[in-house]
Amino acid sequence: MEFAQQLLQYLVSGFSTGAIYALIGLGFAIIYNATGIINFAQGEFVMLGGMLTLFFLNVARFGMIPSIILAILVATLCGVVFNRLAIKPLKKPSPLNLVIITIGGSILMRGLAMLIWDKDTHAVPAFSGSEPLDLAGATILPQHLWIFGITILAIAGNKFFFYYTISGRAMRACSYNSRAASLVGIAVERMVLFSFLLSSALGAVAGIIVAPLTMTSYDVGVMLGLKGFCAAIIGGMSSGIGTVLGGIILGILEALGAGLISSGYKDAIAFIILLLILFVRPQGLFRKAETERV
């Protein structure tokens, strides 16, 4: 295998893992943009997507498509319930409280999933076969194409929603200044609920389409959630192309780190880059620094 071909495979591998991180990162960014909350339970919706699909597929014996739709619906419902029971009752929501609540929520969801299902890892069938596709000597799986496609759809949908619909614009208004937004008649609480609904649905979708590659288990959300969070941070918490680029950068760095330097330091390399970005450009790679008027 020649070096150029190796390099191409690293890039392709990194790109496809990065797309997974990006899709999960988008869920973080949506809630953050509407509410200013970083929802650390986002990874659990990814887990719910995969596990619920499997549940409807194997236990309830529905077909693939009804299972997926039901899984998204149930996971979204979980997101709404989570918002109603854990976030909304808070009288004085300070960022620290909210972060701790979402972490608590994620532990609760993981625990419930472990009790309801089991502790095993499960394989989920691929959507359209698992015959590898050849790209000038590098290979990817058909499932990767699904991930690319859904990610592109998700960005386009987000862009459209946040910039061209009333609800989307209202949500953005809430994130800039929720008090002012409520003064001009925007129901802030409903917008927050809506953002949870949107991001849990997106998380579930991500969980479903990555499950055939990564397999799924009750604790799959921890690492995927963390990587998605990194993607969103690198991308400056943008709900559009920034996070996607963030995810892809992270994926490619990991693959190149493992391939060219040492696989033992793969995660370390990626997280060192993350720290550097946080030091040098805390607002993310692709966002202009914001100045706040006092």
Added chain:
Amino acid sequence: MVKKLVSAMFIVILTATAALAAPSIRIGALFAVTGPASFLGEPERKTLEMLVKDINSKGGIKGSIVELVVYDTQGDATKAVQLANKLIKNDKVVAIIGPSTTGETMAVIPIAEKEQIPLISCAAGIKITDPVKKWVFKTPANDHVAADKILIHAAKMKQKNLALITVSDSFGASGREQFKALAAKKGFKIVADEVYGPKDTDMTAQLTKIKAAKPDAIVCWGTNPGPALVTRNVKQLAINVPLYQSHGVASKKYIELAGADNAEGVMLPAGKLTVFDKLPAKDPQLKVLKAYDQAYRQEYNVEASTFGGYAYDGFQLIVNAVKTSGATPEAIRNGIEKAKKMVGVSGVFNMSPADHNGLDLSAFEMVKVSRGDWVLIK
């Protein structure tokens, strides 16, 4: 005051009734029933509970009822130490089975040695019984026995250059270390030595590097789901060299996760329980394996696992020792050390003062995946 009196009376009555029968034998167990190592601890606990129930229904050991105290360590060494102290000081057990992992076992060993209570670990790490400690035994075969099995087969197939891909947890690290040492001693060349994280979801980068190193065979060392992903990625990258897995994935779950097509032809050393229905009729372990699997299926409705077998063997060692030597910690320790040709699930145990594991190469069989099932490699 009245309450105190009543409870005091209770204690008197209880001890009185207990004194009528032969004294019971209290055995402790430390398993990682929940947490990341629950795949070990859960079958171990279930196996032990099943065995104790069974032996008590048959009148116990020489008329003594067996009492079992199981604590969940959650795979945490600190908890394991606390619970080991509790077992010894509060519950006054005569022997301890467990812990499930090497890290926990190493933490508990000083306590067992100090309090002079026999400890029969269910973890595979070689450090546990090498060097030999007076009160410590273990039932799983050492990792290097599995590594040896693979290397013997590789030598037979004339595979000289091997690529290694191991998981970065204690199981993978121990396997990597022992495999490399043994391979060097036997004159193999390790052309690639890659690592992946236990939660990684894609190993194509590591395998691309391995592919470029042009090995004669790839050896992967880990527990599910990593090795299943490695198997899939090997297929995806069209790396056409034989793939060996470790005994850590010797269950049908691995074939299910990797997909029968992807796993076709993968070879690994497996504990005999995995393939007991394919063993020749003269195999000394066949009867024990069959009985264990049947009993476990009947009780829990799932197939028995090799990991549960570790607890099974630990319990049998204690039962044998009580029968031959007596029920005090000292007598149990001496009895276990004298166990010879004791047929268990993990192998045939031949303990000695110099060997507190007692298993050899015959503990494993080399198997190959064929059409979604295991076949023995002759």
